[in-house]
Amino acid sequence: MENTFIISNPSELCYPENKKKKFREYNAKKDDYIQKRVRETYKQMHTNQTVEFARNRKAYWTKFDKGRMTIMEVLEKLNELVDESDPDLDIPNNFHGFQTAEKIRKAYPELDWFHLTGLIHDLGKVMVLFGEPQWAVVGDTYPLGCSFADSVIYHNITFNENLDMKDIRYNTKIGMYTEQCGLENVLMSWGHDEYLYHVLVNHKTSLPEEALYIIRFHSFFPWHTSGDYNYLCNDKDMAMLPWVKEFSKFDLYSKSKDVPDVKSLLPYYQSLIDKYIPGIVQW
């Protein structure tokens, strides 16, 4: 198999100006190109993601008629994508998958499903390569159909033009939900988490429930990191929360300019794919 994971000229890559120790800095005032890019992505997301929008996109993407590709093929394709919502990563997304997976593998050598979860968790971003705008694919997620928590990034400056804010069905704390209804019954902002979750279920993956749950909610920082929206959660959500939190550490702190030697890693990860998500997947 031809190896397109190798970047021939590393100087083609660029990194955030000041290599920082702090992750997830969302600064409303800073004007370097990355902060501007991130802010603009969230402004678009928070303006356009409404209940109606997310329902439409979910219906469109869960037809699984956009392409037929193996997991490895999609991973390779993500070398064409730089995530515009991410202040910490300015390299193509396929490396990030290997970085995350390898960190998990070091900490949990026995849990092969966890390694694979690290590798694939962002594959839903392939929607961008099928034409979906980045603001409907990348970035943190949050529930729609109820009021937006303060912990949602840029909460104060980005929601003023969102039509759901003026809709009495949706603009209260409980909105269109009931207390403790469970996150599986919540309409999240449309993005790569929910999409990949449905792709894998449709493929009848044998990955454990924990893996599917991590994939589905890894971008829900307002919940797993800030502790908001617990009133929508049921017992299952609270039981799964430690897994999502644990995953988040590896997702975040593996972000660096050190590009792993992907070639040597391919056989191992291919064997995990063959075990849990074999064959051609419908996207």
Ligand SMILES: O[C@H]1[C@H](O)[C@@H](O)[C@H](O)[C@@H](O)[C@H]1O
């Ligand atoms: O910018 C990042 C990126 O898009 C990640 O893939 C997503 O999971 C995070 O929640 C987000 O903050």
Ligand SMILES: [Fe+2]
């Ligand atoms: Fe992600």
Ligand SMILES: [Fe+2]
């Ligand atoms: Fe990620």
